[in-house]
Amino acid sequence: MKKSLILFVKYFISVLVYILVTSLTGALITPLFGIDLSHIEMPGQKETLMGLFTVAFIQISVLALVSNRSKLAKKNLAILLSLIFFAINHVLNTIESLVFMRNIYSVSFQMVNLLNGLIISVVIGFTLAYLWGGEKKENEKTEPFFWSKRLILSWTGWIILWFIIYFCAGFLIPMNVEGVSEYYFSVEGAMDMSLVPIGYLMQIPRASIWILLAIALQKYQKGSHWEKALITGIVFGCLMSSALLIPNFLMPGFVRMAHLPEILYANLLWGVVISWKVNKYFTNGALDIQQ
Numbered sequence: 001m002k003k004s005l006i007l008f009v010k011y012f013i014s015v016l017v018y019i020l021v022t023s024l025t026g027a028l029i030t031p032l033f034g035i036d037l038s039h040i041e042m043p044g045q046k047e048t049l050m051g052l053f054t055v056a057f058i059q060i061s062v063l064a065l066v067s068n069r070s071k072l073a074k075k076n077l078a079i080l081l082s083l084i085f086f087a088i089n090h091v092l093n094t095i096e097s098l099v100f101m102r103n104i105y106s107v108s109f110q111m112v113n114l115l116n117g118l119i120i121s122v123v124i125g126f127t128l129a130y131l132w133g134g135e136k137k138e139n140e141k142t143e144p145f146f147w148s149k150r151l152i153l154s155w156t157g158w159i160i161l162w163f164i165i166y167f168c169a170g171f172l173i174p175m176n177v178e179g180v181s182e183y184y185f186s187v188e189g190a191m192d193m194s195l196v197p198i199g200y201l202m203q204i205p206r207a208s209i210w211i212l213l214a215i216a217l218q219k220y221q222k223g224s225h226w227e228k229a230l231i232t233g234i235v236f237g238c239l240m241s242s243a244l245l246i247p248n249f250l251m252p253g254f255v256r257m258a259h260l261p262e263i264l265y266a267n268l269l270w271g272v273v274i275s276w277k278v279n280k281y282f283t284n285g286a287l288d289i290q291q
Contacts, residue, residue: 010131011060018056019049021123025116044247051246058242059085060128062235067132069222069231074133080216082125087209088239090117095206099199154281155211158274162207163200165273169266177258210236214274218282225283229275237268 063081070077094114098107217232218225241264244256251259 010064011057014060014064014128014131015053015056017127018060018124019052021120022052022056025119029116029119030112047247054245055242058245059089059239062238063124063128064132065231066217066221066235067128069227070133071220071222074129077133078126078129080125080220081129082121084213084216084235085124085239086118086121087213088236089243090114090121092206092209092240093243095202096199099202100196151281154277155208158211158277159204159207161273161277162210162270163203165266165270166203169262177254180255180258183252183255210270211274211278214271214278218275218279225276225279229272229279232275233268233271236271237264237266240267 063085066081066084067077070080072080091114094110094117098110213236214232217235218228221228221231223231241260244251244260244263247253248256
C-alpha cells in the first residue's frame with residue numbers, strides 16, 4: 001500500500017510538472033520573441049490536454065525506467081535525461097522540419113521552439129532524476145571515448161543501417177495510408193519537394209545523434225546487453241512516436257496516426273539493433289562498457 005502511494009505521488013508530481021512546464025513555456029517564451037500565432041487555427045483545448053496528459057504519462061514511464069536502471073549519480077543522471085529528452089523530442093524533429101516544413105514553420109519560429117524544448121527538457125530531466133533515480137549512486141569509472149579508423153568505418157555502416165530502416169518504414173507504412181501522400185503534395189501540406197535530397201543528407205547528423213544516445217544508454221545502464229538494447233529501443237520508439245498523440249495545427253489526425261506506427265516500429269527496431277551493434281563493437285575491445 002505504501003509503495004503504491006509513493007508510486008502514485010511520483011507519477012502525479014511528474015505529470016503535473018510535465019504539463020505545467022510544457023504549457024507555460026510555450027505561452028510565456030514564444031511571445032517574447034515576437035512570434036504571432038493568432039492567425040493559426042489551434043486544436044481544441046480539451047483534446048490537446050488529453051493528448052498532453054497521455055504523452056506525459058508514456059514519456060515519464062519510459063524515462064523513469066531509464067532512471068531506475070541508471071549507474072549515474074542523480075546530478076549526472078539529470079543531465080543525461082535532459083539530453084535524451086531534448087535530442088529525441090526536439091533536436092531530431094527540428095533537423096527535419098528545417099528542411100521539409102520551412103514553408104509552414106519559419107526558421108525563427110523553429111529556433112524559439114528549440115529554446116522552449118531546451119527549458120522543458122532541463123526541468124523534466126532534473127525532476128525525473130531526483131524523483132525516480134533511486135538510491136544515491138556514485139558515478140562509475142568508465143573508459144574514455146575515443147575515435148579510431150575502425151570506429152569511423154563502423155559509424156559509417158551504422159548510418160547506412162539507419163538509412164535503410166528510415167526509408168523502408170517511411171515508404172512502407174504511412175504512404176500506404178489513404179490520403180497521406182495526397183496531403184503532403186497538397187498546398188495544405190506545403191512540403192517543398194525540391195529540398196528532399198537535402199532532407200536525406202540531414203539523416204547523417206540525425207543518425208549520429210541516435211548513435212550517441214545509444215552509446216550513452218549502453219554505457220550508463222545496468223543489466224545485460226540485451227536488456228540495455230531493449231530499453232534503448234523502448235526509449236527511441238516511445239519518446240518520439242508518443243508526441244504524435246498531441247493534436248497540432250500542422251498535421252491532421254489521420255496523418256499523425258499514419259506516422260505513429262511508422263516511427264514506433266522503426267525506432268524500436270533501430271534502437272535494439274544499433275544498441276546491439278554498438279555493444280558488439282565495444283565488447284570486441286574498441287571501447288570498454290562497464291557491466
